[in-house]
Amino acid sequence: MDLGIDLGTANTVVSDVHRGIVFDEPTMMLLRSGGARREKVLAVGSEAADLLGRAPSRFVPVRPLHDGVVTDLETARLYLRLVLQRAGRRVWSPVRAVIGVPVGSTALENRALLEAAQEAGIRPVTALDESIAGAVGCGIDPLERRVHMVVDVGGGTAEAVAFCFGGVLAHRTSKLGGDEMTLAVSRHLREQHQLHVGELEAEDLKIRSGTDLNGSLVVQGRDGATGRPRLATVQAAEVADAVRPITDEIIRTLAAALDDLPPQAIADVLSEGVLVFGGSSLVPGFAQELERSLGLPVKLAEDPLTCVAEGAARALRNRPLLAAYGRS
Numbered sequence: 134m135d136l137g138i139d140l141g142t143a144n145t146v147v148s149d150v151h152r153g154i155v156f157d158e159p160t161m162m163l164l165r166s167g168g169a170r171r172e173k174v175l176a177v178g179s180e181a182a183d184l185l186g187r188a189p190s191r192f193v194p195v196r197p198l199h200d201g202v203v204t205d206l207e208t209a210r211l212y213l214r215l216v217l218q219r220a221g222r223r224v225w226s227p228v229r230a231v232i233g234v235p236v237g238s239t240a241l242e243n244r245a246l247l248e249a250a251q252e253a254g255i256r257p258v259t260a261l262d263e264s265i266a267g268a269v270g271c272g273i274d275p276l277e278r279r280v281h282m283v284v285d286v287g288g289g290t291a292e293a294v295a296f297c298f299g300g301v302l303a304h305r306t307s308k309l310g311g312d313e314m315t316l317a318v319s320r321h322l323r324e325q326h327q328l329h330v331g332e333l334e335a336e337d338l339k340i341r342s343g344t345d346l347n348g349s350l351v352v353q354g355r356d357g358a359t360g361r362p363r364l365a366t367v368q369a370a371e372v373a374d375a376v377r378p379i380t381d382e383i384i385r386t387l388a389a390a391l392d393d394l395p396p397q398a399i400a401d402v403l404s405e406g407v408l409v410f411g412g413s414s415l416v417p418g419f420a421q422e423l424e425r426s427l428g429l430p431v432k433l434a435e436d437p438l439t440c441v442a443e444g445a446a447r448a449l450r451n452r453p454l455l456a457a458y459g460r461s
C-alpha cells in the first residue's frame with residue numbers, strides 16, 4: 134500500500150495512491166485501563182468519538198497527538214497500527230507512506246513520529262510539512278520558481294508557510310486552533326447560559342452556527358445550578374462572538390510571516406493569492422478576516438479537510454519533491 138497520512142490533532146485522514154481516501158475519522162482511541170495492551174483498545178476513530186462522554190469511567194479516551202505532535206510513542210504506534218488495519222491493510226503487506234508534520238515541529242518530535250510509524254510497519258516513511266502536502270493536494274508545485282503561501286488552520290495548531298523552489302522562506306505557527314474555539318464556545322455557554330455541555334456538543338454547535346449566521350440554535354446540556362438536563366436557545370452570532378478572539382489571535386500570529394518575505398516574494402503571493410485549508414478555515418468570516426489582515430487575496434481549498442493526505446500520497450511518487458522538502 135502506498136499512503137499519504139495526515140495524522141492531525143483532531144482528525145486522521147489516509148489517502149491511498151490507488152483508492153483515494155480510505156480513512157477519515159477523529160484521532161482518538163478508547164482504552165480500557167489495565168489489562169494487556171491488545172485487549173486495552175475498545176474503539177478507534179469515529180466509534181471512540183461516539184463513545185466520548187457515554188462510556189463507563191474505566192474506559193479512557195486517548196488523543197494520540199497534542200498540538201500536532203506525538204507525545205507518547207507507544208500510544209502513537211498502537212493508534213497507527215489500528216488505522217492501517219481500518220484502511221484495509223492485509224497482515225504483513227508492505228506499506229510505504231508520507232506523513233504530514235507541522236512546519237514548527239522539532240527534529241525530536243519528527244523522530245518520534247517516524248519511529249512510531251516504522252514500528253507500526255510503515256517502511257519507508259517520510260515526514261513532509263503539512264503545508265507543503267496540502268499545497269500539493271491543491272495542485273501547487275512547491276518546486277516552482279515562484280513563491281506560494283499557504284495557511285493551514287487545524288484542530289490543535291495553525292500555521293502559515295511561504296515556500297519556493299524547494300525551500301521554506303518564512304513560517305509562523307500558532308498553538309491555537311479549532312480545539313480552543315470549541316473550548317471558547319463551552320465557556321460561553323457556561324458563563325452566559327449557565328449550561329454545561331460536553332466537548333462534542335460544543336463542537337457541533339460551533340460547526341452548526343456557521344450554516345445560518347442570523348439563526349438561532351438549540352443546544353442540550355446540564356443546568357449549571359441543578360445539574361439536570363436542559364435545553365437552551367443560542368444565537369449563531371453569539372457563537373461567532375465567542376470564537377472571534379481565538380481567530381483574531383491566530384490571524385495576528387500568522388500575519389507576521391509576511392515580515393520575513395522580500396518584496397518580490399510578496400509580489401508573487403499577491404498575484405497567486407494565499408491558499409487556505411484545514412477544518413477551522415471553514416469558520417464563517419475567517420477567510421475574509423485573513424484577507425483583510427494580510428492585505429492579500431485569499432482562496433479557500435476545494436477539499437480543506439483532505440488535501441493534506443491527498444497531497445502526501447501524491448508526494449510519495451515525487452522523488453525531487455521529497456528530496457527537497459522531506460524530513461526522514
Ligand SMILES: Nc1ncnc2c1ncn2[C@@H]1O[C@H](COP(=O)(O)OP(=O)(O)OP(=O)(O)O)[C@@H](O)[C@H]1O
Nearest residue numbers: 141142143144201287288289290311411412413415
Ligand atoms: N464547518 C466547520 N466550521 C468550523 N470548524 C470546523 C468545521 N469543520 C471542521 N471544523 C474544525 O476543524 C478542526 C479540525 O480540522 P483538521 O482536521 O484540519 O485538523 P487536524 O489536521 O486534525 O489538526 P492539526 O492540523 O492542528 O493537527 C476541528 O477543530 C473542527 O471542529
